[in-house]
Amino acid sequence: MSETDPTQIKGFNRARERAARALLEDYVEMISDLAAEFGEARITEIAARLGVAHPTATKAVSRLKREGLAVSRPYRGVFLTEAGEALAESVRARHRTVVALLLAIGVPEEVAELDAEGIEHHVSRRTLEAFEAYLARSERGEKG
Amino acid sequence: MSETDPTQIKGFNRARERAARALLEDYVEMISDLAAEFGEARITEIAARLGVAHPTATKAVSRLKREGLAVSRPYRGVFLTEAGEALAESVRARHRTVVALLLAIGVPEEVAELDAEGIEHHVSRRTLEAFEAYLARSERGEKG
DNA sequence: CCAAATTTGTAGCCGAGGCTACATTTCGCA
DNA sequence: TGCGAAATGTAGCCTCGGCTACAAATTTGG
Structure with a gap:
């Protein structure tokens, strides 16, 4: 054994x-959406929209706070920090790009939305750039 | 909406x-690769290639056995069942398709391989079909 | 053929992310 | 204004997928 092609090591820590990051991203995005819609994000609402029990959302928000992405006071709403908002926006932008790419490829709309939710968290910066470039080319009429 | 509604999607279990399935798929694929290469898959080798400690691989293999995807005897190699082999082959095929799609879009080769590993587990059947159709069109020269 | 090295198994710990049950605080309204 | 309902917090448990440490089996080679 032992030679273990370095190229084959998958590094599961990365997985x-x-x-973990995917989860944080989902929460941050949801909190941002709720803030836009209601002015604040309540734990109960976050939990409901993500389909988890409220203590689960509470724990996740604790992690967000620990990571400096959100702030909150007991029995009050949750708010994103600047870092949190920035993350939310980049996540949203990436999501839009991934969905657009899937649609451009010919993936049915409903499926595109669903799959994008899982896929987007694994799209690296460089792949995202390639997606954007492809979409730009498509829009310039070089095939669709 | 806070009451326990049985008809509602019961939680984030989907994620x-x-x-969990992504993990099983990775192990199954790795075991299949090792079987092809050495005739059998040893725990130590599986662990080494996946970049985890051996007890972690042992636990994962236990799960595979529980799910009917693999069999093994103490201090001996791990072997896939028919179901396991079938899963391995479909995983491999999907991986190839995702990589091909990324390359066709213009993603650099190194990045395509890396990102595909994360992305592939979130590509549904219908999206995979769309990818294949797109690749078929590209190969027929309709621009890519 | 036996001892050392290697491989595998097992025990037990951790944190993440779920859950339920129950306590506490806040809010809405009669 | 006060009380019940709703929202939030807290405690405690589960499984999973990591890990380390140590025990047992197997393989190797002198």
């Missing part, structure tokens, strides 16, 4: 980190 | 199931 876990990704999963 | 967890996805993550």
Whole structure:
């Protein structure tokens, strides 16, 4: 054994980190959406929209606070920090790009939205750039 | 909306199931690769290639056995069942398609391989079909 | 053929992300 | 104004996927 082609090592820590980050991203995006809609994000509403029990949302928000992405006071709404808002916006932008790419490829609309939710968290900066470039080319009429 | 509504999607289990399935898929694929290469897959080798400690691989293999995807005897190699082999092959095929799609879009090769590993687990059947159709069109020269 | 090295198994810990049950605070309204 | 309903917090439990440490089995080679 032991030679273990360095190229083949998958580094599962990356998988876990990704999963954790994906969760944070989903919460941040949801909080941002709720802030836009209601002026603040309540734990109960966050939990309801993400389909989890409220203590689960509470724990996640604790993590967001620990990471400096959100702030909140007991029995009050949750608010994003500047870092949180920035993350939310980049997540939203990436989501739009991924959906647009899938649609351009020919993925049915309903499916595109659903799959994008899972896919977007694994799209690296460079891949995102490639997506954007492709979409720009498509829009210039070089095929669709 | 805070009451326990049984008809409502019971939680974020979808995300967890996805993550769990992604892990199983990675292990199954790796075991299949090792079987092809060495005739059998040893725990130590599986762990090394996936970049985890061996007890982690042992636990994962236990899960595979529980799910009927693999069999093994103490201090011996791990082997896939028919179901496991079938899963491995479909995973491999999907991986190839995702990488091909990314390359066709213009994603750099190194990035395509890396991102595909994360993306592939979130590509649904219908999206995969769309990818294949797109690739078929590209190959027929309709511009890509 | 036996001892050392390697491989595998097992025990037990951790944190994440779920859950339920119950306590507490805030809010709405009669 | 006060009380009940709704929202939030807290405690405690589960599984999963990591880990380390140590025990047991197997393989290797002198």
